[in-house]
Amino acid sequence: MSVFALRVLVIVGLGAAALLGCGDPPASKYPSQAIYNEDTTLDAGDLFEVRVFRHEDMSGTFSASQEGTISFPYIGQVTVVGKTPAQIEEDIRGRLADGYLVNPSIAVYVKEYRSKKVSVLGEVRKPSAILFTPGMTVVEAVSQAGGFTAGARENAVQVTRTVDGKSETFTVPVQAVAENKAPVFYMRPGDSVFVPRRRF
Numbered sequence: 001m002s003v004f005a006l007r008v009l010v011i012v013g014l015g016a017a018a019l020l021g022c023g024d025p026p027a028s029k030y031p032s033q034a035i036y037n038e039d040t041t042l043d044a045g046d047l048f049e050v051r052v053f054r055h056e057d058m059s060g061t062f063s064a065s066q067e068g069t070i071s072f073p074y075i076g077q078v079t080v081v082g083k084t085p086a087q088i089e090e091d092i093r094g095r096l097a098d099g100y101l102v103n104p105s106i107a108v109y110v111k112e113y114r115s116k117k118v119s120v121l122g123e124v125r126k127p128s129a130i131l132f133t134p135g136m137t138v139v140e141a142v143s144q145a146g147g148f149t150a151g152a153r154e155n156a157v158q159v160t161r162t163v164d165g166k167s168e169t170f171t172v173p174v175q176a177v178a179e180n181k182a183p184v185f186y187m188r189p190g191d192s193v194f195v196p197r198r199r200f
Contacts, residue, residue: 024155027173027182039189040084043115044068048085050092053105061111074100085110110134116189120145123152123195138185139178141193153198159185160192 052058068081085108116132125146154175176182
């Protein structure tokens with residue numbers, strides 16, 4: 001083989017390697033996920049609705065105060081921070097049944113976990129910390145941050161999560177997820193999403 005031909009092969013090989021380097025990284029083999037339903041306890045600022053069946057005057061929307069309480073009709077201060085909706089229901093039901101209502105029917109629905117947020121940074125139009133909502137997917141998180149910029153690598157998004165003090169980063173092909181070509185990736189409170197810039 002001539003020196004010229006050898007040089008051509010080297011140049012072609014380097015070019016191919018460069019092209020391969022510009023491709024998206026493989027998606028992480030993240031486990032199939034259920035909708036996040038762990039730690040449903042409320043914290044200060046969380047918004048929730050309390051419904052008292054057949055007593056609309058007592059029903060309403062409440063926000064947990066910094067002291068961890070709400071003021072509820074007839075029974076006064078109710079501690080809600082650190083409690084699940086079911087525990088709040090039980091507390092209000094028991095106190096209303098103690099001299100106010102007969103067999104009260106109570107339901108508590110969380111409207112916004114304002115204390116639980118997800119950060120979305122990098123190549124999105126509105127980098128920010130957004131409110132976590134039950135069932136939020138990575139596609140929804142990016143959408144709430146304004147969507148991708150023109151320079152975003154849509155299929156190389158990094159999601160960093162801390163569980164039990166250990167940090168783990170997943171590579172998520174968000175565009176493929178949006179097109180139903182990859183498994184859905186559900187968010188968890190505290191997750192950090194980073195959208196890298198495309199290599200031109």
